[in-house]
Amino acid sequence: MTNHLINLTDMDPDAIRELLHLTDRFVEVNGRPIPKVPALRGRTVAMIFFEDSTRTRMSFDLAAKRLSADVVDFPTHTSSLSKGESLQDTVDTIRALGVDALVIRHNSDGLPGQIAEAVGETISVINAGDGLKAHPTQGLLDAYTLCQHFHGSAGAKASLEGIHVGIVGDIKHSRVARSDFAAYRSLGAQITLVAPPNLQPTDPENWPVEITDDLDSVLPSLDVVGLLRIQKERMGEAVISSVDDYVDRYGITESRASGMRDEVVIVHPGPVNRGIEIAAEVLDKRVNVLVNQQVTNGVAVRMAVLFRLLGSGVEID
Amino acid sequence: MADRERRMTPPYGGVFVARTTVLDAAQVHRALTRISHEIIERNQGLEDVVLVALQTGGVEIARLLSRLLFEIDGVDVPTGTLDVALYRDDIGLRPVMPEAETDIQIDLGGKVVVLVDDVLFTGRTIRAALDALTDFGRPRSVQLAVVIDRGHRELPIRPDFVGKNLPTRRDEVVDVNPEGVLLGEMRK
Numbered sequence: 001m002t003n004h005l006i007n008l009t010d011m012d013p014d015a016i017r018e019l020l021h022l023t024d025r026f027v028e029v030n031g032r033p034i035p036k037v038p039a040l041r042g043r044t045v046a047m048i049f050f051e052d053s054t055r056t057r058m059s060f061d062l063a064a065k066r067l068s069a070d071v072v073d074f075p076t077h078t079s080s081l082s083k084g085e086s087l088q089d090t091v092d093t094i095r096a097l098g099v100d101a102l103v104i105r106h107n108s109d110g111l112p113g114q115i116a117e118a119v120g121e122t123i124s125v126i127n128a129g130d131g132l133k134a135h136p137t138q139g140l141l142d143a144y145t146l147c148q149h150f151h152g153s154a155g156a157k158a159s160l161e162g163i164h165v166g167i168v169g170d171i172k173h174s175r176v177a178r179s180d181f182a183a184y185r186s187l188g189a190q191i192t193l194v195a196p197p198n199l200q201p202t203d204p205e206n207w208p209v210e211i212t213d214d215l216d217s218v219l220p221s222l223d224v225v226g227l228l229r230i231q232k233e234r235m236g237e238a239v240i241s242s243v244d245d246y247v248d249r250y251g252i253t254e255s256r257a258s259g260m261r262d263e264v265v266i267v268h269p270g271p272v273n274r275g276i277e278i279a280a281e282v283l284d285k286r287v288n289v290l291v292n293q294q295v296t297n298g299v300a301v302r303m304a305v306l307f308r309l310l311g312s313g314v315e316i317d
Numbered sequence: 318m319a320d321r322e323r324r325m326t327p328p329y330g331g332v333f334v335a336r337t338t339v340l341d342a343a344q345v346h347r348a349l350t351r352i353s354h355e356i357i358e359r360n361q362g363l364e365d366v367v368l369v370a371l372q373t374g375g376v377e378i379a380r381l382l383s384r385l386l387f388e389i390d391g392v393d394v395p396t397g398t399l400d401v402a403l404y405r406d407d408i409g410l411r412p413v414m415p416e417a418e419t420d421i422q423i424d425l426g427g428k429v430v431v432l433v434d435d436v437l438f439t440g441r442t443i444r445a446a447l448d449a450l451t452d453f454g455r456p457r458s459v460q461l462a463v464v465i466d467r468g469h470r471e472l473p474i475r476p477d478f479v480g481k482n483l484p485t486r487r488d489e490v491v492d493v494n495p496e497g498v499l500l501g502e503m504r505k
Contacts, residue, residue: 018415021416024415025400025403025415025419028420029403032452033452034452037452038404039402039404039408067403307403311408311413
């Protein structure tokens with residue numbers, strides 16, 4: 001039992017389903033003429049982003065505000081941290097200021113979890129992405145988006161049973177892939193990992209599913225193509241020898257897309273590299289590309305997480 | 318008693334044990350029939366009238382009222398559901414039920430909203446509901462229909478349509494269900 005959200009792999013599938021079910025409620029709130037409720041009035045959420053982020057940060061910000069919580073930004077570049085204060089001292093300071101939740105993104109694996117242990121039960125810590133390890137709210141919003149697409153909403157028994165999802169791209173360096181995998185799997189989806197050999201997971205024992213480097217061989221059986229962002233900032237590490245080769249084998253090009261059934265769904269956590277993971281024409285024109293729906297649902301999912309941790313008096317298992 | 322209370326753990330919840338039957342099913346039906354006539358009389362018809370049922374105890378009552386209104390006046394009154402969990406002043410003390418959905422498809426601006434609940438007690442649910450309604454538009458007026466008014470108000474709120482006034486002790490529990498109204502208590 002915990003009042004933190006650190007990693008989906010630690011969570012009971014029923015707890016994941018309950019969060020997704022709660023998300024239905026906030027999708028409804030976001031559709032109202034006035035999409036704001038007083039549920040977290042008087043609560044304060046601190047945003048601590050050590051890595052750049054636009055959409056995740058804005059999404060958490062909006063989610064907190066639509067619940068009437070106050071949001072404070074902790075500017076990591078200009079803060080006392082850059083003056084040499086230790087992270088522990090910084091967290092102690094933030095705690096002393098009286099915040100109720102920390103939303104943390106950091107480039108080192110496990111840091112939000114360590115902070116959660118350090119602060120104990122007094123503050124909720126929400127992982128907004130740590131290193132290569134986890135991005136739990138992304139996993140939840142992707143799972144929610146698929147549930148909504150296939151079933152209209154998550155409902156009491158959110159399920160992706162009978163759905164075959166391919167996670168395609170740089171799985172080795174992707175926290176999104178890890179959290180998506182955990183979320184899809186706990187909902188019963190069939191999963192296949194598709195990646196070039198050097199970008200496949202180095203810990204296959206944690207991914208007990210089919211792993212292949214041949215997208216075209218599995219594409220006909222997929223219901224969902226889950227694209228991962230190729231991180232151009234990693235190009236220097238020569239993870240991809242040639243962009244053209246990557247596009248040729250793993251990109252959703254116009255010709256590859258034309259061979260796919262219309263019902264096949266494409267998701268991508270964004271931001272999209274047009275012309276690499278997916279061709280611009282496919283992104284803009286194809287039906288069942290759910291990229292914007294993912295962003296929209298992200299706010300509702302984060303409202304559910306914030307409300308569950310700060311407002312409901314019930315802990316996540 | 319709503320499902321929500323049933324699920325609460327002690328000291329807020331427990332197992333409901335009935336002591337007396339206050340109204341049987343026929344009496345509830347008669348009370349709702351009278352309330353239907355009163356709603357029509359008060360509003361000189363059903364034009365612009367909308368029923369909004371409070372989750373979860375008001376939902377079944379609103380369904381019955383809507384049917385009775387149709388039988389009496391031939392008008393299919395728009396009906397919505399409202400969960401006020403996100404507007405309450407005791408958030409954290411009551412379980413939030415994801416399945417208790419808010420479903421209001423129409424703009425409430427200019428409408429006569431009749432809030433429907435099973436039991437009126439402290440008035441705090443209604444206070445929260447009045448807050449919530451303003452997020453869906455500006456109704457011309459808001460009225461309140463309840464099957465049981467059991468007293469013990471903590472806020473200046475009164476019902477417009479009442480099935481039965483029932484004097485109770487504060488620690489007693491009133492359970493409204495399709496078979497009737499029971500008075501009893503929670504046992505741990």
